[in-house]
Amino acid sequence: MDDAFTVDDLIACYARGVFPMADAREDESLFLIDPERRGVLPLGDFHIPKRLARTVRNGPYEVRVDTAFNMVVENCAASRPGRVETWINHPIQRLYGQLHARGMAHSVETWLGDQLVGGLYGVSLGGAFFGESMFSTARDASKVALVHLVARLLTGGYQLLDTQFLTEHLTQFGTIEISRADYRRRLAKALKVQGDFYGLAGGATGAACLQAISQAS
Numbered sequence: 001m002d003d004a005f006t007v008d009d010l011i012a013c014y015a016r017g018v019f020p021m022a023d024a025r026e027d028e029s030l031f032l033i034d035p036e037r038r039g040v041l042p043l044g045d046f047h048i049p050k051r052l053a054r055t056v057r058n059g060p061y062e063v064r065v066d067t068a069f070n071m072v073v074e075n076c077a078a079s080r081p082g083r084v085e086t087w088i089n090h091p092i093q094r095l096y097g098q099l100h101a102r103g104m105a106h107s108v109e110t111w112l113g114d115q116l117v118g119g120l121y122g123v124s125l126g127g128a129f130f131g132e133s134m135f136s137t138a139r140d141a142s143k144v145a146l147v148h149l150v151a152r153l154l155t156g157g158y159q160l161l162d163t164q165f166l167t168e169h170l171t172q173f174g175t176i177e178i179s180r181a182d183y184r185r186r187l188a189k190a191l192k193v194q195g196d197f198y199g200l201a202g203g204a205t206g207a208a209c210l211q212a213i214s215q216a217s
Contacts, residue, residue: 005030005091005095007095007098007099010099011104013032014130015125015191017180017183018032018033018034019032019033019130019132019164020092020095021033021092022089022091027089028089028090028091029091030091034180036179036180037166037178037179037180038178038179038182038183039162039164039165039166039175040160040163040175040176040186041161041163041173041174041176042176043150043154043158043159043160043161043216044216044217045174045217046173046213046216047172047173048147048173048213052140052144052147055140055144056144056147056148056206056209056210057207057210059140060112061117061138061141062110062111062112063108063109063110063111063144063145063148063206064108064109064111064203065108065109065148065198066100067109068109068116068119069097069100069105069106069121070097070100071109071116072116072121073093073096073133074093075137076121076132076133076134076135077093077133088133096121099123104123104125105121105122105124106121106122106124106197107119108120108148108152109145110142110144112138112141117136117137117138118134118135118137118138118141119134119142119145120133120135120146121133121134122149125191126190126191126192126194127158127160127191127192127194127195128159128162128187128195129149129153129158130164131149131161131162131164132164147206147210148204149161151209151212152197152200152204152209153195153197154213154216155196155199156195156197156199157194157196157199158190158193159189159190159195162183163175
C-alpha cells in the first residue's frame with residue numbers, strides 16, 4: 001500500500017470492518033486484514049478473575065487515560081522476549097497518532113509512581129472500540145488497563161469491543177470468535193450509536209470500575 005493511504009482512509013477501513021498490519025517494525029509497507037473469524041469481547045459478559053479483581057481494587061497501579069498515548073504505542077511496538085517482531089511499523093504508528101489528535105484513538109495506561117508499566121490503545125468509532133495492542137512490564141498491568149477500558153466502554157454506552165483475533169490470553173475474559181458476517185452485523189449496529197469514551201471520570205478508582213462492570217452483567 002502506498003504513501004497515499006491517509007488517516008481518513010484508515011477511518012473508512014474501520015467503518016467497513018478491516019484494519020491495517022505490517023510484517024515488521026522496519027517494513028514501511030502495510031496491508032489490510034479482513035479475517036474470516038473475528039475476536040470480540042461481549043461487554044456485558046466480561047469476566048474478571050478473582051485475583052485480578054483484588055489487584056484492580058487494591059493494587060499498586062494508578063490508571064490514567066490519554067496522558068501518554070505515544071509512549072503506549074511505542075511500548076506496544078517494542079520487541080520483547082518471545083516477540084522479536086511487531087506488526088506496528090512507523091507508518092501505522094504515525095496514522096494512529098493522527099487518529100489520537102482527532103480524538104478517535106485512546107490509551108488506557110497503568111502507572112507505578114512515575115513509571116509507565118502497562119497499557120493498551122485502540123480506536124473509537126461510533127459505539128465501537130477496536131482494541132489494537134497492549135503491553136505490560138509489571139504483573140497484571142495490562143490486565144488492569146483492560147478492566148478499566150471495559151468499565152469505560154460500558155459507562156459510555158459502547159456496543160462492541162473488537163479484539164481482532166481470539167487469543168488464549170483474551171479467552172479468560174470472555175472473548176469469543178464470530179464469523180465475518182456476524183461481526184459486520186454487530187459493527188453496523190454499533191456504528192449507529194455514539195459512545196462517550198469520557199463518560200467515566202478520568203481518575204475513576206478500581207472499585208468504581210468493578211461496580212460499573214458488575215452492574216452491566
